[in-house]
Amino acid sequence: MIPPTWNEFLKFISDIQDNELDKPLLSQYIRIPNKCMTSFQIIQYFSSDFQKSKIKRRCKWGDTEKYFLVWCVSKLIAKLQIKFHEVCQFKVFEKLSIILGIPEEFLLKKWLGLLKYKLKEQPWLPEEDDLLIKLRQQYSKSKDWLRIAMEFIKRSQTVRYPKQIRERFNNVINPNINKNEFNQDDILFIFQQTQNKKKNWAGISKNMPGRTDNQIKNVYNSIIRKISNEIRMNNNEKKVDEQVIVNLIIQKKNYDPKLISQLYGEGRRKKPCVKIEPNSDNSYTSGPQIQGIPIQMVCPYINYQPYQFQNIYCCFPQLYLLPHQKPISNLNLQ
Incomplete structure (x- = not known):
């Protein structure tokens, strides 16, 4: 029987309180936060920072709060001698919520956020699908997935993410899914x-x-x-x-x-091309032209030799002339 208060909880785990966490075992199931604390630091943290700021920290937890949760759950698992996936069956989070004064749903949500991706790769059993369909019929609102996940974990012997449960129902087992080929x-x-x-x-x-x-x-x-x-x-x-x-x-x-x-x-x-021809006029505009417009007016910074452009087709990007003239691409080029 898990005691309801923090001090009684410490007495309950007194024989294993100072034991270090089995990190190799835990790392198979959860992401251990970088912030590590001893049992003495955990006790001090609960009586000072956590107690004073627990309401403010309900939405966003840092590594310190996450490690504190991992420490509490791990001690209960070791004391009760249960398996990792049995924490919901033995109502660990329900009891822990009374000890810490935090809602069970919130603690479970934070715990699920620490689970490793490998747990999502467990194949779904027909019994799980049947349970999920029944729970979805019971909780039909679109925002009830966290509640469905909690009930699912309690009734089954596997741990599933709320997102994983939602996607399983919506994409695989929803009776309303049309599984015919697309025409x-x-x-x-x-x-x-x-x-x-x-x-x-x-x-x-x-x-x-x-x-x-x-x-x-x-x-x-x-x-x-x-x-x-x-x-x-x-x-x-x-x-x-x-x-x-x-x-x-x-x-x-x-x-x-x-x-x-x-x-x-x-x-x-298909690429846009323009034909550049030399001009026989001997005026200062003599040289290659586009529809009578000297190339040096179109591209004044291009060095050229008149004979180099004869009977040659060149590709240009959309160039603009003087402010009062139209773009070259809109001219009737020959």
């Missing part, structure tokens, strides 16, 4: 939506009932990847412009990799 209209709609909502998959999924944001993201990335590989293979392109691919798919209403790759390559090969 052509669905795929074209996704690409049209990316122009308005960029890659806001959650926002796009709201316009596609029964489809999850994860499904939509996977379909989009799969098509982009196939087309990009086709472009690199056929056009020797190292870097592919994804937005150009999206525009071509929407314009042609087709996402066939070979067709989009062909159109992509044709668009890359």
Whole structure:
């Protein structure tokens, strides 16, 4: 029986109070904070800083508060001789909340935040899925995932993150999920939506009932990847412009990799050119001209020799003339 007060708690763990934490064992399950303290420092910290500022520190905890929580939980695990994943079954956080004067939900949330990623890789069992569906039906509000996670951990023998539980239900076991393949209209709609909502998959999924944001993201990335590989293979392109691919798919209403790759390559090969011809006039404007305009007026800082420009086609970026004249790209060049 875990005592309800701090002093009684210290008496309860008095035989193991000064033992150092088994960090090699703990590090398999949680991220140990950098701030380490002895048992004497822990006791002093609780009676001074933690007691005075515990209300202010409920939202954001530093390494000191996190290590204090790890120390308390670890001592209870060692004293009760329970396994790591059994802390909720033995109501460790419920008792600890009475001792520290902090809500159980808050302590559990902080503890879950210390868990290592490897725990998320545990495969889901059918019993877990059934329990999660029942809990979601019981707590149907969109913001009840932390409560669902707490109930899930208490009733099952595994530890799961609230985010992990939410994603498992929304993307895998939700009975309302449409698991049929996407048809052509669905795929074209996704690409049209990316122009308005960029890659806001959650926002796009709201316009596609029964489809999850994860499904939509996977379909989009799969098509982009196939087309990009086709472009690199056929056009020797190292870097592919994804937005150009999206525009071509929407314009042609087709996402066939070979067709989009062909159109992509044709668009890359088309470059704006202007024809530069020499001027036979012997005035000061004699020299290469563009539609009668001396090249030195267009690009006054370019050194040139008149004979070098004869019958040569050169590519220029969009250049501007004098303030009262139009851009070169808008002129009727021959």
